[in-house]
Amino acid sequence: MAVVTPSQVSRKVHKPQRVGATYYAFLLPVLVLFSLAITLPAIMGIFYSFTNSVGFGDYYFIGVINYIALFSDPTILGAYGFTIGFSLVTVAVVNVAAFLLAIGLTSRIRGKVALRALYVLPMVVSGIVIAYVFNFLFSNSLPELASALGIAPLEKSLLANPDLAWVAIVIVTAWQAIPSTILIYIAGILAIPSDVYEAAALDGASGARQLWSITVPLTAGYILINVIIGFKNFLNSYDIIVGLTNGGPGTSTTSIAMSIFNGFTNGDYSYQMANATIFFFIAIAIALLQLRVTRGKASV
């Protein structure tokens, strides 16, 4: 179908253009797949959040009861508190570390290519697998090291301590998230025209001064993008937590994603759908923020 003959090519000249059916045939599979796999589940989720469904069998509408219950559920509130707090801390840790590393990796260093390749490597390691590796380090090696050095608070596993287990999750999440953040910062730093630095050097600005007065302000857009992308990703944290604490001790490190996924096993399907719906609107808010920011610097 839709063989475009040479004579049809001249249609470009005429005002009412016809789109070849082939173009629709190219786009349609993607639209259908996307609608079935993404849009339909999103609508279903919102629909079921107003019912008392347990995932199968009969159900009826119960209005906003699920939502009201959510806001007075200490487990859910705890999950939101933990996830948002953990995400904020991780965003700060990841961005400070990645920014400094990116500056190092763009300066006049020996073995630049190899070093960059090495720093990006953690990005390609499966989150749950590396979490199990760190789990061993935190629960076996670190306590042994701590008792050898006489650091009492760390002699017991970090992961078994309800007040400190989140630190372990921040460390492993940062380990995996720093590489892509570094890459975005490297792009930002390399986009600064070198004559800006030359002018600053002529004016006698020190290295630290150049960093603070040129590099940081001129990469502000990239910092903003990294903060938003990072925050959004950390809000979804799941597999690293499974590998480290599985939400414990108690529920001290249960993330929002974890509480939603438990909706099937715990039989509170529609309830967790309401949870997911709220999370959905948080995600949309962050997406809109991200769009505003990226559109602001789309010309770069």
Place this chain on the structure above:
Amino acid sequence: MTSQISLAPPSTGGERTPVNGDSAHPRARTRGERFNWPVTIALLVCTLAVLIPLYVTLTMAFKTTAQAVDGNAFSLPAPFSVDGFVQAWTLTDFPRSFAISIGVSVISVVGTIILSAFAAFAISRNWNRRFFRWSFYYLLAAIFLPFPVLALSQVKLTGLLHLDNPIGVAILHITFQLGFSVLLFTAFLRSIPEELEESARLDGASTAQVFWQLIFPLLAPMSATVGIFAFLASWNDFVMPSLITSNPALQTLPVLQQIFQTQFSNNYNVSFASYLMAMAPAIIVYLFTQRWVMSGVTQGAIK
């Protein structure tokens, strides 16, 4: 909304201090051949953070069970033993789970490249039409929708359609890659001059022929980036297979690590051998494709 971020250079007032050699001068080229050694050394020291977990994985995997339980993660294997691999291989039925992981990844990579190249071609060549433009934004929404929001409904749907298996996982992997991939392809296609296609059409080629014979080969570098990201996302994914695939015997490698966690118990050499076999393929792919991985991250975030 164009005024959020000013990229104009700020005034750089002058403290009259001499320019210091170890400045954070980012635009360093090798002119002058003077390397910044303090920064190089600091960066080398920091690589320990990357290397230690990988070193521990490697050495633990080659220890005997007796040596692995002594808790000293940093010692070298003595004696050197492949016992962990032998046990992990049979315990997790590695050949089968490896084949399933590869199968899911291959379907995901091929499906992502073809479907998103199709869509991006149609969209970029009909950008002046509302239907195609809106389709683009519609697909882009997937970048922003987190999986947890959709998970329970997707589990329900895949169950109904008898796709609660690796095929269903691969299909979902494709859909979650579509937004990012269509974005990359569309940006790239806009840079290909349409005159090329015009001349092919004058020679009588159909739209499909133009795509397969002209456009798709030109897309090769972008297909590499898209394909590598689809592979890494699919190979390393834990959440989707763990929720979607109902039969534990059909699970991918990352999920198996969780399923066998209790059975590994204190046989750390077995568990680390298993971890190593699960992470090695992605690391090997990365070693050969670093260039695409690095450029893909930047393009995906900034375009």
